[in-house]
Amino acid sequence: xxxxxxxxxxxxxxxxxxxxxxxxxxxxxxxxxxxxxxxxxxxxxxxxxxxxxxxxxxxxxxxxxxxxxxxxxxxxxxxxxxxxxxxxxxxxxxxxxxxxxxxxxxxxxxxxxxxxxxxxxxxxxxxxxxxxxxxxx
Amino acid sequence: xxxxxxxxxxxxxxxxxxxxxxxxxxxxxxxxxxxxxxxxxxxxxxxxxxxxxxxxxxxxxxxxxxxxxxxxxxxxxxxxxxxxxxxxxxxxxxxxxxxxxxxxxxxxxxxxxxxxxxxxxxxxxxxxxxxxxxxxxxxxxxxxxxxxxxxxxxxxxxxxxxxxxxxxxxxxxxxxxxxxxxxxx
Numbered sequence: 001x002x003x004x005x006x007x008x009x010x011x012x013x014x015x016x017x018x019x020x021x022x023x024x025x026x027x028x029x030x031x032x033x034x035x036x037x038x039x040x041x042x043x044x045x046x047x048x049x050x051x052x053x054x055x056x057x058x059x060x061x062x063x064x065x066x067x068x069x070x071x072x073x074x075x076x077x078x079x080x081x082x083x084x085x086x087x088x089x090x091x092x093x094x095x096x097x098x099x100x101x102x103x104x105x106x107x108x109x110x111x112x113x114x115x116x117x118x119x120x121x122x123x124x125x126x127x128x129x130x131x132x133x134x135x136x137x
Numbered sequence: 138x139x140x141x142x143x144x145x146x147x148x149x150x151x152x153x154x155x156x157x158x159x160x161x162x163x164x165x166x167x168x169x170x171x172x173x174x175x176x177x178x179x180x181x182x183x184x185x186x187x188x189x190x191x192x193x194x195x196x197x198x199x200x201x202x203x204x205x206x207x208x209x210x211x212x213x214x215x216x217x218x219x220x221x222x223x224x225x226x227x228x229x230x231x232x233x234x235x236x237x238x239x240x241x242x243x244x245x246x247x248x249x250x251x252x253x254x255x256x257x258x259x260x261x262x263x264x265x266x267x268x269x270x271x272x273x274x275x276x277x278x279x280x281x282x283x284x285x286x287x288x289x290x291x292x293x294x295x296x297x298x299x300x301x302x303x304x305x306x307x308x309x310x311x312x313x314x315x316x317x318x319x320x321x322x
Contacts, residue, residue, distance in 0.1 A: 018303070019261070019280065020253055020254075020256065020257040021250070021253050022229060022232065022233065022250060022253045022254040022257050023257050024235055026159070026233065029233070029234055064174075067260075067277070067278050069280060084140060095264070095277065096260055096261050096264020096265065096268070097262070097264055097267075097268065097275065097276060097278075098264075098265075098268040099268055099271060099273045099274055099275045099276070100273035101273065101274065101275040102275050114282045116268070117159070117260075117261045117264065117265075118154060118157075118158035118159035118261055118265065119158065119159075120158055137157075
């Protein structure tokens with residue numbers, strides 16, 4: 001492929017999991033600005049809602065918070081890791097906790113990127129570039 | 138546990154970073170005198186805008202409180218942010234990328250969205266502060282709680298020796314941050 005051009009790609013379906021509706025709106029807006037071909041953006045307020053959406057839809061990338069009521073982000077990531085059919089989903093944590101311990105815990109759950117709040121839009125863009133068939137360069 | 142000065146410095150840095158990156162605004166530290174002037178000016182503006190106020194009544198500001206309980210190996214307690222609802226609406230509108238509305242001051246934001254946005258604001262500031270203060274030690278945050286402050290509350294009230302207070306100015310409006318360590322510390 002010629003440098004400076006973008007590959008023909010299939011739109012990416014994204015799931016945003018955060019108990020704050022405001023934060024979900026912010027992440028959705030930043031994803032829209034990332035110039036990645038996005039298909040459908042789904043939203044869930046906790047891990048349990050997210051699992052129901054994952055079971056019913058084809059999702060390529062999940063952005064999830066950690067501290068949430070009903071089911072936490074780590075429980076959600078643990079569930080995704082245990083399901084064979086979900087092994088290709090790109091997992092991105094968006095959390096206020098930027099500690100090394102939390103990042104290591106996320107790595108053990110096969111998380112592809114860890115974004116600490118507050119974040120700049122480039123952090124989301126870089127995370128999206130980890131989806132195998134998305135080339136942002 | 139870090140020193141009080143270090144805790145104050147890291148809190149101010151956390152406020153700066155959060156407001157810069159997610160709310161696209163600047164934060165200025167201010168002393169008690171300037172904070173009192175900001176409160177007075179904001180209350181006068183609010184009284185001027187609300188002509189239904191009874192004549193002669195002292196001007197009152199409508200305040201919001203966002204609190205987050207935190208628990209870490211190095212510290213635990215309650216993190217509280219107090220700010221006028223006018224500033225809360227402005228911050229949430231700014232976070233959501235509606236600068237036109239934010240700049241004009243005419244912000245039509247449902248209370249539910251303002252409460253949710255300020256809970257997230259408290260969550261992010263508290264998390265950033267703890268990340269910086271704890272030097273990579275993990276912590277837990279409870280779900281934020283946001284409520285209107287009852288009328289008659291004094292934004293200039295002093296805090297106890299154990300508590301930390303930070304007074305700042307955002308967009309010419311006052312914000313007060315208080316950290317209340319748990320009784321076990």
